[in-house]
Amino acid sequence: MARTALVTGGTRGIGLAISKRLKADGFKVAAGYAGNEEAAQSCAKELGIVIVKGNVGNFDDCVRAVKEVEDQLGPIDVLVNNAGITRDSMLHKMTPQQWNDVIYVNLASIFNMSRQVIEGMRERSYGRIINISSINGQKGQMGQTNYSAAKAGVIGFTKALAQESAAKGITVNAVAPGYIDTEMMSAVPQNVLDKIVAGIPVGRLGRAEEIAACVAFLAREDAAFITGATVTANGGQYFAG
Structure with missing residues (x-):
């Protein structure tokens, strides 16, 4: 029987590529999104997957969203915590709102979502959190x-x-992408983008599909001996010690 995967921020950019790859690999897939209805509906139509709207930075929203997914697809076997935002600013100019928005959506969300699925994974003695x-x-x-x-x-x-x-x-792993050719990067001025690419040894931006491939591997049943790892996918730009 096909396993169920939930991808937060799964209707655009890297998240969309992950949703596509997991669907192609035979998972029942649900994709979360925060507000872009057009992108979400397009994703649902193109891939034939479940979409669920909510704010991953809000615990109660995560309770509701996971219940919606499980009611439609069954218990979640694979959780991909992908949702994220940026609110860039030098610290001496950063507002509390800019700080809190990013911490809640990018970090608190990992707790909010993982907390919803971890008990069920423990009961079933199986799970993948990426x-x-x-x-x-x-x-x-x-x-x-x-x-x-x-x-x-x-x-x-x-x-x-x-x-x-x-x-x-249950395995729990991270993927750390470098600079990826997504909608977010398209907003970067060309002169800045040229400097970024010049610092990447492979000489190009990454592709969302390459990050999705990393996630797909970690989501596999036979990746069971890999846990607590951080997969760096940055074209050689940075090697973590």
Whole structure:
């Protein structure tokens, strides 16, 4: 019987690529989204998957969203915590709102969503939780103290929950993408983009499908011996120690 996967932020960018790949690999897929109705409906129509709207930074929204998915598809076997936002600013100009928005959506969401599925995974002695971090959570980035802190926190969360869950057949891993050719990057001025690409040894931006391939591998049943790991997918731009 096909396993069920839920991908937060799963209707655009990297999340959409993950949803596509998991559907192609035979999963029953649900994709979460926050507000872009057009993209969500397009995703649902194109892939034939369930979509669920909600704010991953709000615990009660996550309770409702997971229940909706499980009512339609059954217990969640694979959770991909992909949803994220940026609110870039130098710290001396950053507002509390910019800080809190990013921490809640990018980090608190990992708890909010994982908490909904972890008990069921433990009861069934099976689960895959895959958290999307970032190269900037590994090396830091000027103008992103909020984002870098959140994405570094994702890695710490991953390592801790992996230890808690290993004996129950649950793996918990992170994927840390580098700079990926998505809608977000298209807004970067060309001169800045050229500098970014110049710093990537493979000489190009990554593709969303390449991140999806990393997630798909970690979601497999035969990836059971890999847990607490962070897969860096950044074209050689940064090697975590």
